[in-house]
Amino acid sequence: MHLLPSLTAPARAAPCAAAHVARVAVRIAALGALLLAGAAAADPLTVKITNQAGAPLANAVVMAIPPRLPPPRKPRPVAIEQKDREFLPFVTVVEVGTSVTFPNRDPLLHHVYSFSPAKVFEIKLYNGDSRSVLFDKPGPVALGCNIHDWMEAHIYVAPTPYFARTDAQGQARLNLPAGAYTLQTWHPYQNGVLPPTDLKMAGPQSQSLTLPVTVPPAKAKPPNDPNQY
Numbered sequence: 001m002h003l004l005p006s007l008t009a010p011a012r013a014a015p016c017a018a019a020h021v022a023r024v025a026v027r028i029a030a031l032g033a034l035l036l037a038g039a040a041a042a043d044p045l046t047v048k049i050t051n052q053a054g055a056p057l058a059n060a061v062v063m064a065i066p067p068r069l070p071p072p073r074k075p076r077p078v079a080i081e082q083k084d085r086e087f088l089p090f091v092t093v094v095e096v097g098t099s100v101t102f103p104n105r106d107p108l109l110h111h112v113y114s115f116s117p118a119k120v121f122e123i124k125l126y127n128g129d130s131r132s133v134l135f136d137k138p139g140p141v142a143l144g145c146n147i148h149d150w151m152e153a154h155i156y157v158a159p160t161p162y163f164a165r166t167d168a169q170g171q172a173r174l175n176l177p178a179g180a181y182t183l184q185t186w187h188p189y190q191n192g193v194l195p196p197t198d199l200k201m202a203g204p205q206s207q208s209l210t211l212p213v214t215v216p217p218a219k220a221k222p223p224n225d226p227n228q229y
């Protein structure tokens, strides 16, 4: 019996199309206001990371993990280029579920691979565009090239949509809706793991962290020989 009103409701609403349009417009306006309110509620968090010597640490990943993740959205596609026999950029952070392509901009072949538990894959000798690789598990992924031993890059697959990478000044900037988070950091050369810290966002915040790193010696990059590789 209680189904009857909802079944008859559209029939009653139908004759007055103008009123229906107005109601939809009101709903869209309300949704817009809600979205604006949501955007306004996000506050900037600046995290400055230094190494054990007090120098700014670039290429560190900063992640803020809320107790409940927001509804999943379609992550933007990401590309990691190969240019002048190097990967660009050196560190990329993506959300779980992101597809990454590895366009080869060099006039020679590369062979990209990872043996990392978060994603094992290889794209055999190729040139130009690559197929895309889905990163569906969180964690670090170290990239190499089978042909060019010195080529190195890293992807961190983050379990949250809230992340940033530190710039040359060691600063990462995130915009976070008010609430509680666990703050996690990562760097490809970190010497030990920083314990996660609790973060309460209720207005703009900044934090300073020290992440000790051990940078391995750079691998020699031979001069380009067009007759070889």
Ligand SMILES: [Cu+2]
Pocket (backbone or CB within 6 Å): 085, 109, 110, 111, 145, 146, 147, 148, 151
């Ligand atoms: Cu290569």
